[in-house]
């Protein structure tokens with residue numbers, strides 16, 4: 080080796096060694112602090128370290144979402160300003176309050192399908208479960224409310240899951256789920272309607288809360304009951320069904336700040352398909 084090469088090799092060796100020593104020392108510090116955190120906070124797995132049991136340091140505080148999108152109307156405006164939605168379905172229409180917001184805020188939607196039983200159900204402990212003559216009046220009211228939107232809408236007076244069978248997969252830009260809120264029914268609706276949304280479309284819904292979280296005068300209703308009368312889940316409802324679906328399918332889901340009902344938030348959720 081030439082002398083000049085030997086000298087420049089030696090000159091390089093010392094800084095390289097120094098950098099190596101610094102990197103190893105920093106790694107050791109990170110490992111030591113992680114293990115001391117694990118010692119003081121329980122096991123080292125994420126599930127063990129962030130315990131949600133009693134006395135956990137992360138419990139308490141506010142669970143309100145950040146007020147980026149305040150209401151579901153803000154959600155509609157934000158989505159429709161950014162991307163052209165043409166076809167939509169809403170599952171659980173009732174008086175068509177949300178339907179008329181959707182058709183107003185999203186003028187590009189030329190095909191709205193509203194699905195609702197508009198009928199009393201045996202096991203449905205919810206404020207929406209009124210007697211059949213009231214249901215028929217509500218159906219008429221919905222049609223009346225949608226009249227100004229001429230030929231952009233269609234209503235199906237049918238059960239959610241059986242109605243989904245009539246809709247081709249991947250044919251909708253936007254689906255909003257707001258029918259039964261018990262855990263298994265929300266899962267049923269997600270399974271039936273998520274495939275109807277085209278890739279890149281938006282699946283959304285109302286009342287991102289669990290059965291254990293309903294409050295105010297709504298505590299008289301019981302979102303733990305499945306349509307066959309069995310217990311869907313003792314505590315879970317919309318929040319769990321939606322967040323579990325998002326986790327299982329690797330999707331981000333966003334939640335509005337919430338429509339306030341007796342000062343309690345009933346947020347909407349939405350995710351890209």
Ligand SMILES: C[S@@+](CC[C@H](N)C(=O)[O-])C[C@H]1O[C@@H](n2cnc3c(N)ncnc32)[C@H](O)[C@@H]1O
Nearest residue numbers: 171172173176177195196207238239257258259
């Ligand atoms: C909370 S209301 C919908 C409110 C409406 N989305 C709005 O925001 O203006 C729930 C509706 O879901 C309907 N519903 C409940 N279970 C259903 C089912 N299995 N199939 C179709 N509609 C259902 C009820 O008849 C009721 O009208």
